[in-house]
Amino acid sequence: MPDTPALPRRIAHLDMDAFYASVELLRYPQLKGLPVVIGGGRRRVDDMLAQLQQERPEREWTSDQLGEIPVDFFPVLKDYTGRGVITTATYAARQFGVGSAMGMMKAARLCPQALLLPVDFDEYRKYSRQFKRLILDIAPVMEDRGVDEVYIDFTHVPGGQREGGRVLARLIQKSIFDATGLTCSIGVAPNKLIAKMASEFNKPGGISIVQPEDLQTLIWPLPCRKINGVGPKADEKLQQHGIRTIGELASRERDWLVEHFGKSYGAWLHDAAWGRDERPVVTESAPVSMSRETTFERDLHAVRDKAELGAVFTRLCEQVAADLQRKGYVGKTIGIKLRYDNFKSVTRDQTLAHPTADAQAIRQTAGQCLKRVDLTRRLRLLGVRVGALVKAGDAANREESRKIPPGAVTPAFAASSRAETPQLFD
Ligand code: DCP
Ligand code: MG
Numbered sequence: 001m002p003d004t005p006a007l008p009r010r011i012a013h014l015d016m017d018a019f020y021a022s023v024e025l026l027r028y029p030q031l032k033g034l035p036v037v038i039g040g041g042r043r044r045v046d047d048m049l050a051q052l053q054q055e056r057p058e059r060e061w062t063s064d065q066l067g068e069i070p071v072d073f074f075p076v077l078k079d080y081t082g083r084g085v086i087t088t089a090t091y092a093a094r095q096f097g098v099g100s101a102m103g104m105m106k107a108a109r110l111c112p113q114a115l116l117l118p119v120d121f122d123e124y125r126k127y128s129r130q131f132k133r134l135i136l137d138i139a140p141v142m143e144d145r146g147v148d149e150v151y152i153d154f155t156h157v158p159g160g161q162r163e164g165g166r167v168l169a170r171l172i173q174k175s176i177f178d179a180t181g182l183t184c185s186i187g188v189a190p191n192k193l194i195a196k197m198a199s200e201f202n203k204p205g206g207i208s209i210v211q212p213e214d215l216q217t218l219i220w221p222l223p224c225r226k227i228n229g230v231g232p233k234a235d236e237k238l239q240q241h242g243i244r245t246i247g248e249l250a251s252r253e254r255d256w257l258v259e260h261f262g263k264s265y266g267a268w269l270h271d272a273a274w275g276r277d278e279r280p281v282v283t284e285s286a287p288v289s290m291s292r293e294t295t296f297e298r299d300l301h302a303v304r305d306k307a308e309l310g311a312v313f314t315r316l317c318e319q320v321a322a323d324l325q326r327k328g329y330v331g332k333t334i335g336i337k338l339r340y341d342n343f344k345s346v347t348r349d350q351t352l353a354h355p356t357a358d359a360q361a362i363r364q365t366a367g368q369c370l371k372r373v374d375l376t377r378r379l380r381l382l383g384v385r386v387g388a389l390v391k392a393g394d395a396a397n398r399e400e401s402r403k404i405p406p407g408a409v410t411p412a413f414a415a416s417s418r419a420e421t422p423q424l425f426d
Contacts, residue, residue, distance in 0.1 A: 008212075010154040010165045011281060012188045013195035014172065016131065017204035019148035021090045022182050023127050024117050027066050028074075035093035035114040037077060037107060039086040042118050071115070078112030080104055087119055091204055124148075131176050131184070138172055143281045149199075151192050153281040164188060164209035173207070193277035194219060196228045215275045220247030227272050231295050233380055234261070234269075237343070249273040262344045287329065291337075292319040293383025299341045302375035309382070313370075314363055316384040321359035324386060328393060330355035331386035334365040338373055339381035347385075348372045355390055362386060 016022065020038040025031055027045075045063060052061045052073060061069075086107050089098045096111035107114065128147045135142055139160070141153035152172075154160030159168035165188030176184055187198025189210040197219065201208035210218055224246055225235045241260065243249050249257075250273035258266035271277065294316065300309050324330060335349030348369040356362065366384050 007155050007161060009190055010160055010188055011190065011192050011195045012152040012154050012165060012169060012172075012186050013192065013199040014135070014150050014152060014184050014186045015199045015203075016148035016182060016184045018088055018090050018094075019182075020088045020119065020124055021093075021117075023124050024120075025090070026127075026181050027123075028069065028117075029067050030069070030071055031074070031090075031115060033092055034071070035090060035096060035098070035111050036117060037086045037089045037093055037098060037111075037114050038117050038119055039104060040080060040082065040084050040116060040118055042120065045120075074115040074117070076112065077104065077108040077114040077116050080108060080116055089114070127180060127182065130180060131182065134175050134179055135172055138175060139168070141281050141283060143283065151195065151281045154188060164211060166207055166209055169207045173205070190275070191277035192279050192281070193228065193272055194275055197222065197226050200226075212275070216247070219275060220245060220250060220273075222246050224249055224273075227269075229268070229272065233295065234265075234343070237261075246273050260343075262342075264345060265339075265343055287327070287389055289331065289333075289335075289385050289387035289389060290320055290323045290327070290329065291335075291383055291385035292316045292323070293337060293381060295339075295381045296379070299378035299380045301378050309379070312382060313366070313384070314359075316382065317363040317366060318359040320384050320386055321357055321362055324357035324389075324392075328391060329389045330357045330392045331389040332356065333385075333387040334362055334369065335385040335387060336366050336369040336373075337381070337383035337385065338379055340374075341378040341380055343380075345381075346373050349385070349387070351388070355388070357386075357392060 021036055024036065024038060045066065048069075049061050049063060052069060056070075056073070082104065084104050086098065086100060086102050086104060088100050089107075093111055093114045096114070098107045098111050098114060104116075124147055132142065132144060132150060135150060135152060139152045139154065139157045141157075143151040145151060154165045154168055157168055159171060162168070169186040169188055173184060173186065176182060183205045185199050185203045185206045185208075187195045187201065187208045187210065189195040189198050190212050194210050194215075198208040198210045201218075223235075223244060224230050224238050225232070227246065230238070237260075238244070238249065243252065249269060252270070252273075254267060254270040257270050260266065261269055294312060296312075302309060332352040332355040333349050334352065335347055337345060337347045339345045350365050350369050352361070352365060362384065
């Protein structure tokens, strides 16, 4: 072992700025600086060109001339009729109070003149892959957190410690901008939890450096909601106890938090408030499990909200199955997670004889797990997890990973899956 002192951990969180909208502006640079929102039904570029040809026949329109389409040809929000929500908005539109997840109608009231562009996931995924490849060329330890964000371990990367990580962050921003024309914001901190908060400090195009000694000045004044993992319900409950800021959260005894928020969530809240987070940056090579969970808008009851819960449960299973299939994994430990209205959580799992990535097989086994928990209390969160993953393509599993027809999960379960007890979610 070299006898150089251990380097302090420096973890970056990088998040692209107004991602979907920024990708659209690469196609339509004439819209730069204007309020633009992305949402509504998908419309293909081809359809738009056809419409353009019809309405503006004085010239020929081809897909390499998208930048020449006059601004007044684009639809504006006030003419939109229909439901649906906005996925994101340019910073020019955000000045009017418009933002992600807002209903189109509300957005139209706030900013009627905003231009409305349809979503094009293929295009966003293409740029997503590209910017992540660029990062990997510079810093090899990167965790993919979705279409527009990643964690990067700066600790051992050249420049990763200089100015707290600012030098490397600048290099990454420049590399992404030069290759794609897209901007991002980066937070660099001792761990993922703080880095995630820091990347928001100077959006768009910002770099924020947080050192351990900055906890009190930079983190504690923030509202608890800024902690990734404190949602609206938890925040509401914290506020009922007079806890608004992370600093106020930090001043509560760990035991008090455990008593009011449950053993694991309470302890986690305490650690989070003190800026403690040892989670490593996990590269894609070896996922142990894949899961999907959702926190409900309002707490749901297993019997009274049976239909709604059943639908959510099925969708979660389908999502996990799709995640597994897309990434090429199968797993045989199927688990569920519930959080009750009192914030206590429970998990149950069941192991199949053969690994699967089939939504119906996952749904059926997860349904068995549900029978082993208390369903008299209201639920605020439901999650489905598939663990003990192996690569679907491995020769050894090829036979096992084939799709298993519903109702035939494994012989061991065949009997119990037809149980007499009412199937609460079925
Ligand atoms: N998105 C979505 N629905 C949401 C939130 C986001 O479809 N409720 C999509 C659109 C965003 C992308 O995910 O462009 C990334 O989400 P972010 O929260 O990072 O938002 P932006 O990148 O758009 O803006 P910011 O600059 O605040 O990161
Ligand atoms: Mg973003």
